[in-house]
Amino acid sequence: VKVSKREAILDAAAAAIADHGVRGLRVEDVAERAGVVVSLLYYYFGSRTGLLRATMHHSNERAPTLSPADLEESDRTAFELLEQAMLAELGSSDAVRQNCVVWNELNASAVFDPELRKEFAAVAKKWSREVAAFIRLGQHDGSIRDGADAQEEADLLTSLVEGLIMRWLAGSLTRERARRLLRTSLRDRLPA
Amino acid sequence: VKVSKREAILDAAAAAIADHGVRGLRVEDVAERAGVVVSLLYYYFGSRTGLLRATMHHSNERAPTLSPADLEESDRTAFELLEQAMLAELGSSDAVRQNCVVWNELNASAVFDPELRKEFAAVAKKWSREVAAFIRLGQHDGSIRDGADAQEEADLLTSLVEGLIMRWLAGSLTRERARRLLRTSLRDRLPA
Numbered sequence: 001v002k003v004s005k006r007e008a009i010l011d012a013a014a015a016a017i018a019d020h021g022v023r024g025l026r027v028e029d030v031a032e033r034a035g036v037v038v039s040l041l042y043y044y045f046g047s048r049t050g051l052l053r054a055t056m057h058h059s060n061e062r063a064p065t066l067s068p069a070d071l072e073e074s075d076r077t078a079f080e081l082l083e084q085a086m087l088a089e090l091g092s093s094d095a096v097r098q099n100c101v102v103w104n105e106l107n108a109s110a111v112f113d114p115e116l117r118k119e120f121a122a123v124a125k126k127w128s129r130e131v132a133a134f135i136r137l138g139q140h141d142g143s144i145r146d147g148a149d150a151q152e153e154a155d156l157l158t159s160l161v162e163g164l165i166m167r168w169l170a171g172s173l174t175r176e177r178a179r180r181l182l183r184t185s186l187r188d189r190l191p192a
Numbered sequence: 193v194k195v196s197k198r199e200a201i202l203d204a205a206a207a208a209i210a211d212h213g214v215r216g217l218r219v220e221d222v223a224e225r226a227g228v229v230v231s232l233l234y235y236y237f238g239s240r241t242g243l244l245r246a247t248m249h250h251s252n253e254r255a256p257t258l259s260p261a262d263l264e265e266s267d268r269t270a271f272e273l274l275e276q277a278m279l280a281e282l283g284s285s286d287a288v289r290q291n292c293v294v295w296n297e298l299n300a301s302a303v304f305d306p307e308l309r310k311e312f313a314a315v316a317k318k319w320s321r322e323v324a325a326f327i328r329l330g331q332h333d334g335s336i337r338d339g340a341d342a343q344e345e346a347d348l349l350t351s352l353v354e355g356l357i358m359r360w361l362a363g364s365l366t367r368e369r370a371r372r373l374l375r376t377s378l379r380d381r382l383p384a
Contacts, residue, residue: 020304021300021301021303021304022215023214023215023301023304024304101303104300104303105300105303107300107358107362108213108296108297108299108300108362109213109215110362110363111213111293111296111297111361111362112212112213112215112216117362117363118363120362120363120364121362121363121364124359124362124364125364128364152373152376155359155365155369155373156352156373156376156377158355158359159352159355159356159358159359159365159370159373160348160351160352160355161355162355162358162359163350163351163352163353163354163355163356163358164351164355166299166351166354166355166358167316167347167350167351167354169303170299170300170302170303170309170312170313170316171302171309171310171312171313172312172313172316172317172320173347173351177347178351181344181347181348181351184344184348185348188381189380
């Protein structure tokens with residue numbers, strides 16, 4: 001598989017953040033991990049913040065997706081696919097954990113960095129709108145209760161997922177318990 | 193009001209974290225803010241991590257409390273007091289926001305710092321147990337439904353509160369919307 005240098009840098013940045021956090025991120029280390037010269041990294045991303053923003057989008061693209069096309073190709077309901085995608089956010093692979101740490105770190109950094117904050121908020125809202133759109137599909141196919149306010153449910157659900165991930169990463173909930181709690185909440189709130 | 197030097201240092205550390213995050217925390221700046229010499233800070237807390245741990249406990253003590261004594265002295269139900277305490281976590285004062293940023297930052301740092309992580313997990317679990325105990329009181333006074341698994345509900349609720357705070361601080365939810373979502377979730381899940 002041929003991976004572009006740009007992508008290799010973003011993979012290296014995500015791995016570096018997962019190991020040491022945004023706090024510990026040095027542009028030089030990322031270049032070394034990716035096997036490129038530091039100047040190439042600045043050529044692609046302009047600055048450390050530019051690299052963080054691109055890593056956020058890269059990490060977001062790797063997260064479990066929810067697309068209406070999946071529903072057309074599947075014999076399962078929108079609720080079932082939504083539950084599967086949400087539980088996948090707390091999956092057991094190293095790649096999932098890495099993605100969670102990166103997201104959690106960029107979230108924390110966004111509190112203090114106005115530029116990152118604006119872009120982070122846009123990505124988070126986009127995710128929430130995608131979940132809301134999927135909830136509406138579930139209202140059409142009869143798997144999700146009609147009375148639910150789709151955007152409100154989506155905001156609640158995505159906030160809960162992020163809170164559970166935070167507690168899992170910080171060690172106050174096991175991943176298994178976090179998944180069980182998420183499933184309980186989903187099944188109590190959404191089905192028709 | 194006479195404030196001890198130890199407490200002045202912890203107030204200064206919390207203010208410094210709220211301004212610049214744990215990433216930007218310099219022990220020298222905290223000493224300067226508190227008007228003490230750096231050596232006094234090391235005398236009390238031993239190290240930067242020691243200071244972070246003490247700041248976590250300090251910040252935790254400032255969070256809204258839930259004590260069975262409040263219930264005895266009040267003519268309100270356990271559910272009403274629980275709702276009030278949870279909504280207070282998303283209160284409008286600068287002090288609340290500062291506390292939230294400090295907690296969020298220490299949570300993020302705990303992912304990478306084994307010593308902080310252990311202590312952070314213990315504090316988070318203690319909070320969750322206190323909420324569970326209060327839910328049981330609500331089952332006794334008839335304000336919370338009997339079928340609820342108190343510890344499960346408490347873990348869900350505290351995770352949701354942390355996720356909502358995270359989204360508020362990172363700008364993808366307004367504080368008002370986060371509070372409304374929290375109230376909706378509480379009222380849907382807990383009352384008898």
